[in-house]
Amino acid sequence: MVIVMSPGSSAEAIDEVVNAITDAGGEAFVSAGVARTIIGVVGATDVLESLEARDLTQHPSVAEVLRVTSPYKLVSKENHTQTSTVMVGNAPIGPSSVTLIAGPCAVETPAQTLEAAQMAVQAGATILRGGAFKPRTSPYAFQGLGAAGLEILADVGREVGLPIVTEVVDARDVDIVAEHADMLQIGTRNMQNFALLQAAGAAGKPVLLKRGLTATYDEWLMAAEYIAQRGNLDIVLCERGIRTYEPSVRNTLDVTAVPVMHDLSHLPIIIDPSHAAGRRDLVLPLARAGLGAGADGLIVDVHPHPEQALCDGPQALVGEAMDELAQLMATLPALLGRTQNAR
Amino acid sequence: MVIVMSPGSSAEAIDEVVNAITDAGGEAFVSAGVARTIIGVVGATDVLESLEARDLTQHPSVAEVLRVTSPYKLVSKENHTQTSTVMVGNAPIGPSSVTLIAGPCAVETPAQTLEAAQMAVQAGATILRGGAFKPRTSPYAFQGLGAAGLEILADVGREVGLPIVTEVVDARDVDIVAEHADMLQIGTRNMQNFALLQAAGAAGKPVLLKRGLTATYDEWLMAAEYIAQRGNLDIVLCERGIRTYEPSVRNTLDVTAVPVMHDLSHLPIIIDPSHAAGRRDLVLPLARAGLGAGADGLIVDVHPHPEQALCDGPQALVGEAMDELAQLMATLPALLGRTQNAR
Amino acid sequence: MVIVMSPGSSAEAIDEVVNAITDAGGEAFVSAGVARTIIGVVGATDVLESLEARDLTQHPSVAEVLRVTSPYKLVSKENHTQTSTVMVGNAPIGPSSVTLIAGPCAVETPAQTLEAAQMAVQAGATILRGGAFKPRTSPYAFQGLGAAGLEILADVGREVGLPIVTEVVDARDVDIVAEHADMLQIGTRNMQNFALLQAAGAAGKPVLLKRGLTATYDEWLMAAEYIAQRGNLDIVLCERGIRTYEPSVRNTLDVTAVPVMHDLSHLPIIIDPSHAAGRRDLVLPLARAGLGAGADGLIVDVHPHPEQALCDGPQALVGEAMDELAQLMATLPALLGRTQNAR
Amino acid sequence: MVIVMSPGSSAEAIDEVVNAITDAGGEAFVSAGVARTIIGVVGATDVLESLEARDLTQHPSVAEVLRVTSPYKLVSKENHTQTSTVMVGNAPIGPSSVTLIAGPCAVETPAQTLEAAQMAVQAGATILRGGAFKPRTSPYAFQGLGAAGLEILADVGREVGLPIVTEVVDARDVDIVAEHADMLQIGTRNMQNFALLQAAGAAGKPVLLKRGLTATYDEWLMAAEYIAQRGNLDIVLCERGIRTYEPSVRNTLDVTAVPVMHDLSHLPIIIDPSHAAGRRDLVLPLARAGLGAGADGLIVDVHPHPEQALCDGPQALVGEAMDELAQLMATLPALLGRTQNAR
Ligand SMILES: C=C(OP(=O)(O)O)C(=O)O
Ligand SMILES: C=C(OP(=O)(O)O)C(=O)O
Ligand SMILES: C=C(OP(=O)(O)O)C(=O)O
Ligand SMILES: C=C(OP(=O)(O)O)C(=O)O
Incomplete structure (x- = not known):
């Protein structure tokens, strides 16, 4: 059961609804979105029935009470038919833009991070990774x-004027990462690290949720639901390639995920062509494929000196490939009927 | 070892080279292409060494003698750096066009086939499937x-003025299929039916080779090599989705195959978004993804009455989706710097 | 629909039933088993309904008329609750024995084949591969x-007194292979080569059907059904490893297939630990695992000089491993409550 | 680099070696095993070279200094050729026994847990899950x-006299779980939750490490290495089925993992036939297959009333299947040349 509050509901009104739920033996998860607050209810069937009997629609601040039938509720498209726009700092990710997130795979030094960030800016990125x-x-x-890297990234983000996204791998680190970052990234290996999902959901920052290496679409949306249940609907999905039998690429980008996720969920979805293929020469073709399929953005590795990178150098864009990326960002969004995100 | 003959080499010159090869204990496979003849040599290392010692480049009609190191030789890009253009009747499939192949999954009746063919023409197809x-x-x-279906398809092809492509599943049927069809299709289940590949290679018609359900890129190119060895380089690869764990789609289109195949081989590659997803709503997004990745064309199922189709109705385009396809064919090729194939 | 004839039904009685089926617009596939004849009926729903209305149980030689609901009918366990015993020459494969099939991966020379056959005999094999x-x-x-290899194998089989099984890869070769072999093998790459399955089904010899590299259990039984439909129920399934992501072995033996197939089908099932792992050191552990799971037999590669083998040498047993295999065959069947096949 | 201390080395001696390592800029991980202490060294190439130059073999308590070439070092078989025996409470898991771990999938109530534990005892279990x-x-x-469940399990374990193993899913819970449990279980979804692996490695209790759903053998051993690096070599691997395309079972037990892991690593390996298939009828055949392949034990779900289970009821053994399991435990270990673990 999901309760949608009217826009502008007061904190007291929300508390009243939450109390009604807990009184009935249910658990309430409050999601304070930009436009309105959503309260997810979890509980056994009898709890839900008793709540239904109490008819919360009578409450003046309750706009709607929904029984959702899909296994994921808060992230489902059933009651939220438009793709959401998630704001990362001042950069939108959503249906009317093509957002470029770029930066180094790993923060190594202040100089390397700054150079990579400048490359990102030049290519049209509005978020730094x-x-x-x-x-x-x-x-x-x-x-x-670790923590030292967070500070370097945050400093560089301020210097080039971009919000930052960075991965968190341990629930105990969520606070420190959320202090520095504008968006938390959950990596492919942690897609079913439920404790981490819940902690990230409670941190008050948007979350970039990468797909598990062989996760089904349902498993992925269930992972997003774990985040949403903690009151955070500012979730962006990221398709980053699945495990297949092909040995000449690291993973295989699944572009079908893009239209299917847009069909099942209101969450925006971007693609990571760098981690997918693991090969620089495939990043641009895969980026075009992903945008052709309808992706809302790209996340791309760049590095000033890939041959010296401490992590995933072979996939980092550099040199001419950066010009090609800039060219793509300068022309493709308009062709797709999307406004490129001006900085 | 591959011997490339000079353009316009006489049949005698070719025979002389072939004899030199067989005298040395090797086997020769003659590929008479449009522009020039290529002779593949198969044999043990000592055979190849003795041939090298004889230095066939001395022969006046031999343009080049190549030792190819990749496991596939005739289809490799190593000695043939440009993507080939394969002519199907008068319709090209290659780097300067975006070719649309469309038609019904199965020929059911003359009327259904004709209607589907007219839909295909209207959308911009230059080949009928x-x-x-x-x-x-x-x-x-x-x-x-079976044979009756071949005749219906050939009749309809003539009526609407399109060359036809149709699947052959049994080496014993290659002759009758080649009599009627402009291009032979080898299906995903038969990608490693080596007897069929060899028979198709010897039939004198271009071949559309679909990728096996979980085949690696090397296995796929090896299958193409079986065809090429029989003297036929007019091969078009078709990516049609691979088996993955996702239950909501039939298969998962692997767009990475497009740039990788263009990198490894000179054969053109098209995609089949219909058989990949098995869902009508995903055909257009996947088509755009495939073309974004650089595919040389599309093969798409259309049906005038999908709900009555005897095979794969849920994936056949009809109605508005056909207009969308026509729109895509009218605009996208130019954007990609390719000339749409005018009929 | 499947029609089971009474034991000892005459050819005329069978003809009468077949005619009734074809008169109604259906197709009849006659399976003359050892004990009784089974007639499979294929046709549209109205054909089946009209046949049902005619009530073939009235015919004096018809024992039963069954509407089978599983997608595979003749190979299903629904109407045939005991695992069948398939005779290969005088060697049984079935529930009361553990059958060892052994021999070289490829026939190379008469001497190599004879040596391998003698190794097979010594280990307890009752069929030569x-x-x-x-x-x-x-x-x-x-x-x-090719054909020369068939003759070598048949000669050696006679010399050591074992029936032989060998692979057929082309429907056009079924006759010549059936002339020499006691059992036809369909390989993993041809599991969905339907023309070959049908030809093998009509050849009058038992068939060993290997599982496709990523085939589901249903797809495998459907492939068996293609054989059965041609009147041949003497089919043995062979699990030979499936494709997985593990690079240190060629394929991964799926032992779960053994109890599941015994649950779904009356066909016996054996395992091929040699082609599964592709590694000699894993053949014995996998053989024990397969027999532990309930397999009705093993098919194992042996070679007198694996380092010189033209095909799959690294998996061929030799030396001490042969003694271990002999030991296993001498003790395990009794422990499993099965009689070892005495020669 | 791995430094093996002489048996009986003093704490001072160990400190001296650790100091030498950290002085050189390396990190030292001390693994105090039953017989001797192993010190893993991690560091850049120059650190290792400088340590080599210092020649730690000169130290009187250093038995050996090994440069390990496999990607996993502490868990590799390279320097530890016998399979280890891991003690869980007083129950061994290792090469000379077949250990049965059994109990409910989830602790639901004290009564259900006690009943399940009594079933486990009766079947021959020496550890309660x-x-x-x-x-x-x-x-x-x-x-x-959660915590309440831990207490129930610990109480029941004491009551029936069995040590207990239970899953930990969050690094922040490791302490409380380690307080109650004799062995920590890391689940399949957390195999690459590196923070959790490290925390478990530091908890001073043996760890049962389940294989990730599509993990390769190397990835699995690397995950074990994360645990070992924290000084804990008391690790037992558990194969619990991998994701495949077969829809009729939950996962596919990979028995090949058993001999391969015994070949690569000194860690014992057990199998979980319950979570593999997800079907009660397959638990016993898969158990036999796993033991046939050489597994050192089994972990099996049992439940007094599976139809009421809150988790995975369809796979829980009950009734006759329990007798069959008891029978297997009473006879098979001896046949395999292993002593059954007497309680
Ligand atoms: C590690 C990363 O990605 P993934 O989790 O997709 O592997 C990353 O984006 O830095
Ligand atoms: C059967 C077909 O395709 P595939 O072989 O790719 O399944 C087809 O194109 O009709
Ligand atoms: C080629 C063989 O096996 P498979 O078809 O299982 O690869 C064989 O048994 O010789
Ligand atoms: C959840 C469990 O197993 P797995 O991690 O293998 O799914 C379990 O053993 O309770």
């Missing part, structure tokens, strides 16, 4: 600079 | 009209 | 000796 | 009783 906590398959690989 | 021999998972499903 | 027509991913790999 | 923190795909599904 960069990893401080890196989830690495091997414990012997570079694990990121 | 239609299945007469249908490979069906269940022996109790409609298996196609 | 050996490939004459080899389906190879690359057209440049050894494709088998 | 039960989930208090349940990782569920949907946020609307039963998430386990």
Whole structure:
């Protein structure tokens, strides 16, 4: 059950509804969106029935009470037919723009991060990416600079005037990451780290949720629902390639996810052609494919000196490929009937 | 080893080279292309060494002798750096056009086939598709009209003025299919039916080779090589979706195949968004994704009455979706810097 | 619809039933089993209804008329609750034995084949395997000796006193293979080569049907149904590993297939630990796992000189591993409550 | 680099070696095993070179200094050729026993847990399992009783005299779980939750590490290495089925993992036939298959009233199946040359 409050409902009105729910034995999850507040209700069937009997639509601030039948409720398109626009700092991700997020895979040094950020700006990025906590398959690989990396990224973001997105891999780090970042990233390996999803959902910052390596669409939306349940509907999905049998690429970008997710959910969806293929030469073709399929944006790795990168150098754009990316961002959004995000 | 003959080499010159190869204990496969003849040599290392010692470049009609190191030789891009253009009747498939192949999944009746063909023409198709021999998972499903279906399709092709492509599923049927069709289609289930590949390679008609359900890129190119070895380089690859874990679509279109195949091979590649998703609503988004990735064309199912279709009705385009397809064909090729194929 | 004839029904009685079916517009597939004849009926719903109205149970030789609801009918367990025993020459494959099929992956020379056959006999094999027509991913790999290989294998089989099983890859070769072999093998790449399945079904010899590389259980049983429809119920399923993401083995043996197939179908099922793993060191552990799961037998590659093998040498058993296999065959069947097949 | 200390090395000796490592700029991970202490060294190439130059073998308590070449070091078999025995309370898991872990999927009530534990004991279990923190795909599904569940499980374990294993899903819960449990379980969804792996590694209790749904063997061993690096070598691997395309079972048990893991690593490996298939009727056949492949034990779901289970009822053993399991535990270990674990 989901309760949609009228726009401008007061904190008291919201409290009254929450109390009604908890009195009936249910749990209430309050999602304070930009336009209005949504209250998700979780509980056994008898709880829901008793709440229905009490008819919360009688409450003056309740706009609608919905029984949602899809397994995901708050992120479903059933009661929210338009794709949402999620604001990251002052940069929108949604149906009327094509948003470019770019930056280094990992924050290594202030100089490298600044150079990469300047490359990102020049290509048309409106959000800066960069990893401080890196989830690495091997414990012997570079694990990121941690808190120091967060500070470098935040400084560089301020310097170039872009909001920042960065990955969080441990629920215990959510607070410190949320202090520095404008958007929290949940990586592919953590898509079903439910404790982390819940902590990120409660942090008050938009979340970029990457798809698990072999997750189904339903599993992915269920993961988003874990975030939404903590009161946060500012979620952007990110398709980043799935595991297949093809050995010549790291993963296989699943463009079908784009129209299907737009059909099932109101969340915007972007694609990550860099982590998908793991190969620089495929980033631009895959970016065009993703936008052709209707993606709301791109997240792309760039690096001033990929051959020295501590992480995923072979996929980082540099040189001419950056000009091609800038060209794509300068022309494609208009062709797709979307306004490019002016900075 | 591959021997490239000079343009206009005589039949005698070709015979001389072939004899030199067989004398040395090798096997020669002659590929008489439009522009020039290519002779593939297969043999053990000592055979190849003895041929090298004989230095066939001395022969006046031999333009080049190439030792190819990739596992596929005749279809590799190593010695043939431009994407080829394959002519199907008078319709090109290649780098300077976006070719639309459309028609019914299965030929059912003359009337249905004609209606579907007219829909195809209107949308901008330059080649007509239609299945007469249908490979069906269940022996109790409609298996196609067979030879009678071939005749219907050929008649309709003549009536609307389009060359036709149709699937062949049995090496024993290659002759009769080649008699009627302008292009032979090898289906996903038969990608490693090597006897069929060889028979199709010897039939003197271009071949559309669909990718196996979970085939790697190398396995796919090896299958193409089986065709090429029989003297036929007029091969078009078709990406039609791979098996993944996602239950809400039949298969998952792998757009990465497009740039990778263009990188590895000189064969053109088209995509089949209809068989990939198995869902009408996804055909157009996937078509745009495939063309964004650089595909040389599309093959699309259309049906005048999908609800009555004997095969794959849910994926057949009809009504407004056809207008959208026509619109896409009228505008997208130019945007991609390709000339739409005028009829 | 499936019509089960009474034991000992005359040819005339069978003809009468077939005529009744074709008169009603249906197609009849006669399966003359050891004990009794089964007639499969294929046709549209109205055909089946008209046949039902005629009530064939009135015919004195008709024992039963069954409407089968599973997608596969003749191979389903629904009307045939015991696992069948398939005789290959004088060697049974079925629920009361553990049958060992062994021999070289490919027939290379008479001497190599004889040596391998003697190794097979010593380990307890009651059927000899050996490939004459080899389906190879690359057209440049050894494709088998063809007809000459068949003759070598048949000669060796006679010499050591074992019936033989060998692969057929082309419907046009079914006759010549059936002339020499006691059992036809359909390989993993041809599991959905429907023309080949039908030809093999009509050849009058038992068929060993390997599972496709990523086939579902239903697709596999449907492939078996294509064979059964041609009147041949002497089918043995063979699980030989499925494609997974693990790079250190060629394929992954799916032991779950064994109990599930025994649950869905009356066909016996054996496992091929050699082609599954592609590694000699894993053949015995996987053989034990397969038998633990309830498999009715094993098919195993052996070679006197694996380092010289023209095909799949790394998986061929030799030396001590053969003793271990013999030991397993001497003890395990009794532990499993099965009689080892005495020769 | 891995430094193996002589048996009985003093705490001072260990400190001296650790100091030498950190002085050189490396990180040291101390693993105090039963027999001897192992110190893993992580650091850049120059750190390792400088340490090599210092030649730690000169230290009187250093038995060996090993440069390990496999990507996992502490869990590799390279320097530890025998399979380890991990003690869980007084129950061994290792090469000389077949250990049965059994209990309810989720702890629901004291009565249900006690009944399930008594069933487990009767079948021969020496360790009790039960989930208090349940990782569920949907946020609307039963998430386990949490801390209250831990207490129930610990009480029941004491009552029936079995050590207990239970899952931990959040690094912040490791302490409380370690307080109650004799072994920590890391679930399939958390195999690459590196923060959780590290926290579990530092908790001083043995760890049961389930394989990720589509993890490769290397990724799995790398995850184990994250645990080992925190000084804990008491790790047991658990194969619990991988994701495949087969819809009639939940997952597909990969028995090949058993011999391959025994080949690559010294860690014991058990199988979970319950979570693999998700079907009660397949638990026993898969258990036999896994033991046939050489598994060191089983973990099995049992429930007194599966039809009322809050989690995974369809896979829980009950009734006759329990007798069959008891029978298997009473006879199979001896046949496999292993002593059944007497309680
Ligand atoms: C690690 C990253 O991505 P993923 O989680 O998709 O692998 C990343 O974007 O830095
Ligand atoms: C059957 C067809 O396609 P595929 O082989 O890709 O399934 C078809 O195009 O008609
Ligand atoms: C080629 C063979 O097997 P598969 O078809 O299982 O690969 C074989 O058994 O020789
Ligand atoms: C959830 C469990 O298993 P898995 O992590 O293998 O799904 C379990 O054993 O309770």
